[in-house]
Amino acid sequence: MPIKIDFEQIASPCFVLDEQALHNNLKVIDYVQKASGAKIILALKGFAMYSAFPLVSRYLPGTTASSLNEALLGKEEFGGEVHAYCPAYLEDEIDEILKICSHITFNSLSQWEKYKPKVQQAGQPLSTALRINPEFSEVEVDLYNPCAPGTRLGITAEQLGDTLPEGIEGLHFHTLCESGAEDLEKTLQAVEEKFGHLLHQAKWLNMGGGHLMTRKGYDLELLIELIKNLRQNYQLEIIMEPGSAVAWDTGYLVASVLDIVENRHIQTAMLDVSFSAHMPDCLEMPYQPRVLHSVNESKHKYRLGGLTCLAGDYMGDFYFEKALQVGDKIIFEDMIHYTMVKTTSFNGVGLPSIGIWKEDNTFQLVKKFGYEVYKNRLS
Ligand SMILES: Cc1ncc(COP(=O)(O)O)c(C=O)c1O
Structure with a gap:
């Protein structure tokens, strides 16, 4: 039975691996391995x-x-x-x-x-x-x-x-x-x-x-x-x-809305994650990531803004059924392969924690990162 992740239990920012999804991928790969x-x-x-x-x-x-x-x-x-x-x-x-x-x-x-x-x-x-x-x-x-x-x-x-x-x-x-x-x-x-x-x-x-x-x-x-x-x-x-x-498609980057700003009728939800530092492929490739519970079209349209001061650290447009509020969770999908290995602490932004939503439906926080990560890669 597919498991349902309770994102409310998870403090942002955090990469969350869906263990069951990873397990399913491994079974497919193993089938190829054995059959071929x-x-x-x-x-x-x-x-x-x-x-x-x-x-x-x-x-x-x-x-x-x-x-x-x-x-x-x-x-x-x-x-x-x-x-x-x-x-x-x-x-x-x-x-x-x-x-x-x-x-x-x-x-x-x-x-x-x-x-x-x-x-x-x-x-x-x-x-x-x-x-x-x-x-x-x-x-x-x-x-x-x-x-x-x-x-x-x-x-x-x-x-x-x-x-x-x-x-x-x-x-x-x-x-x-x-x-x-x-x-x-x-x-x-x-x-x-x-x-x-x-x-x-x-x-x-x-x-x-x-x-x-x-x-x-x-x-x-x-x-x-x-x-x-x-x-x-x-x-x-x-x-x-x-x-x-x-x-592939084995997990999420969980973020939260910190602020909502408006300029020339464009509303930007400022997040506690950064496209530049935490999801660089979005800007490099570029591609617009999928966001859980966003919809194709609605009157609540937002740019999602990153935490660094790089002017281009945002993506848009995303639509939501209800107006976003400070504190709302924004869940980026398919953020495990390549994303996690490419994070940086540009601007001194912290790295998202890493956790696993286990197959037994419990959450395991594997690692939290602090100031030392930023400091140790500089001198
Ligand atoms: C030499 C080599 N092997 C394997 C890979 C993994 O490719 P992928 O993650 O697209 O399966 C790459 C990706 O760049 C690569 O350069």
Whole structure:
């Protein structure tokens, strides 16, 4: 039975993970994993709420990191396999990364050449790969298109040549973003056309993230068929590393109205959260977040205003059935993946607390942040 979160119990500002929704996503991902034979690991860049890792790690065998910090978090809090892919590895981090990881992907042939001696000396079994650029992506927004002309991400087929460099066992591509299985199908056509000869030489293929398999309407059966075909045709192990799909629509950012101001007939409800500091994707992408209990049209129309003094720290328009009052809760939906990992304390604004609405219908406040967070990242 779906649970009902009682937001009145929760002090704002607070990110609230809906544990049941996360669990449901994990069951879908696990179904794909079992039916297709692929290995699906969590991309920490999209979801790193480690208080939820005991549940996630029941279904996923490991994590993928894009920095030493993420690799350490994966090792300490998740366990299992730690994979890494970094656009460029730092000299003073690579030794520790190599110690932690089971799989490491390099973004360029020059990075591979540079760190090859260290990889060969690494104490534990370590499987290495190169990120390829199939020069094909269905993603239309350039900010999220890793194959845009001039991209710094990945090696083209022309640069890679006919044989995999000695010591390389895997290939890795990441070209999707909140995409369907049909987009993967088209991407795979480009990958096979350009890199098919290398797929025959590789042991594994990591198909990156962006597979939004937990969104309603995603064609899971097509995804499973595509994976099975790859495994069969090339004798490859298939790995996927979604972030968004794991935490898609699994929770909220709970805010409150602090004040209501008016200018030239525009009413703005000032909140105890900030788009700039707490939901930066809204401004970057940009997109208008869904707000619980807002309606399509009514006479009570508001901008929602952020807490920083950045002039553009607002979004609008939102409509409500009743006029908003100071103290009312404003609940932003789908605010767990990427949002939580991207918060800042710009303007000295505090970070929202983090809590879990548990499957047994109780609320667990996991963490509250104070002045130390702001102070400790400055000197
Ligand atoms: C290399 C790589 N892998 C995985 C991901 C996770 O993608 P998503 O959260 O869209 O599934 C990203 C996201 O940017 C990425 O760059």
